[in-house]
Amino acid sequence: MKFVAYVDPGRWLLPSRGVLKMTDDALLDQVRQMREQGRSPKQIAKELGLRPAAVASLVRQVAILQQSHDNPADRVLLGCWISPGWSVGLGLDETPPTWAALDPLGTAKSRLAGLANVLIVRQERASRVTACGFLVDVYCLGVKDAVGPLPMGSSAIEQFGRKFFSAFDDPPVSVPLELAQAVVHGAAAYARTLGFEPHPDFDAAAPYLGAPAAPSPIRFGREGKPFYISGPYDKPRNVHDTLETTVGAGNYDYMVHI
Structure with missing residues (x-):
């Protein structure tokens, strides 16, 4: 079995000068993508030109949103x-x-x-x-x-x-x-x-x-x-009784290990 890690090649390009202006939703989305790419809060703060405390707050918001809405x-x-x-x-x-x-x-x-x-x-x-x-x-x-x-x-x-x-x-x-x-x-x-x-x-x-x-x-x-094939942690009698109730005698097979 071979495993190959997936890495998102996308990267946000930011202006080298001036202040980046965007909506709160856009900023949160950018932080989310940068976190998914493996960047630390310190790296995000440096790339976005924001204070570390502000980025830490954004990272927490991203985590809360992912836990609330993310479908595994x-x-x-x-x-x-x-x-x-x-x-x-x-x-x-x-x-x-x-x-x-x-x-x-x-x-x-x-x-x-x-x-x-x-x-x-x-x-x-x-x-x-x-x-x-x-x-x-x-x-x-x-x-x-x-x-x-x-x-x-x-x-x-x-x-x-x-x-x-x-x-x-x-x-x-x-x-x-x-x-x-x-x-x-x-x-x-x-x-x-x-x-x-x-x-x-x-x-x-x-x-x-x-x-x-x-x-x-x-x-x-x-x-x-x-x-039914009994396993080491099964309760064969319980399984047998259940099958007798749901499908009836003669409508199932079983093998119990002794």
């Missing part, structure tokens, strides 16, 4: 990866034809069939990024775990990605954002029909993934049928 899904997407074997047992007949080709293990038997790890990375500023990850049970439980948003330096993504996908024997696959959204949100919606809600940390990470424009075209479950 609008930030530059630097990468989106999924674990190989994610499509084993799923119905892809209504998905774009390229999706199946993006899974090198789509027709192979895998010890981790039914599980998919999804990782996305978005730009924060010149040398800072945010990562969010999802552990997805595509056969039954939906989003079993989520991590993030995790801010980090751009140089840390490679190591973080290796750790995040360390349970899988093969390297992760780079995929379009639309595919990742269809897997994560689609599995969560499928699990809800079976009586299972996403992991509590899903709400914090989901805005960085963004919502799909349409319902997922993937058919979840193993060959279209709920299939």
Whole structure:
């Protein structure tokens, strides 16, 4: 997995003499862009010819506005990866034809069939990024775990990605954002029909993934049928009782590790 940092090449050119006059909104927007390019308040003050205290106040206003109005899904997407074997047992007949080709293990038997790890990375500023990850049970439980948003330096993504996908024997696959959204949100919606809600940390990470424009075209479950495979932190009896209520006996399969 290779990571390339995105740097906005735009730069504001200011007059070398005289006083720069602009509206408050224009000044705030200029400070915002300079902060996104990695400039410190001291550098901004020098370039704009303003007092450091005035720039500090503007920087605080920019931070407040971003927290109030910034949509994480609008930030530059630097990468989106999924674990190989994610499509084993799923119905892809209504998905774009390229999706199946993006899974090198789509027709192979895998010890981790039914599980998919999804990782996305978005730009924060010149040398800072945010990562969010999802552990997805595509056969039954939906989003079993989520991590993030995790801010980090751009140089840390490679190591973080290796750790995040360390349970899988093969390297992760780079995929379009639309595919990742269809897997994560689609599995969560499928699990809800079976009586299972996403992991509590899903709400914090989901805005960085963004919502799909349409319902997922993937058919979840193993060959279209709920299939529960117990994990080390599950409560199999609770899952069994829920499936008995929502789909009924004989309408699901399960495997419990002893």
